[in-house]
Amino acid sequence: MSTYQCVTCGREVVYDGPLPVRYPFCSSRCQFVDLGKWLREQYTIERDLTPEEAGEPWPPRPPGEEPQRR
Ligand SMILES: [Zn+2]
Structure with a gap:
């Protein structure tokens, strides 16, 4: 038994x-x-968070997976 x-x-x-x-x-x-708490600190350092961004699914989509345009 441990604690x-x-x-x-x-x-x-x-x-x-x-x-x-x-x-x-x-x-x-x-x-x-x-x-x-951790997420709020991260976003506060980088930029203000819009309501739309706050509702982003987790995990966020990694870069490079966006559809490419020609
Ligand atoms: Zn607790």
Whole structure:
């Protein structure tokens, strides 16, 4: 039996065996909170985010896959 602390809320998580898929979070909710925080910081550094862009599906389409025009 081992434990770790959730990096989002600090709650102690007890697990047995291999690390849980949610590590280092206690729940998928905390995972999304951290991801959202990280994304906001990234966008804030680069530029302002429009509502359309905020609704972009994840992951974003990698460059080079846009249809080519002749
Ligand atoms: Zn948590």
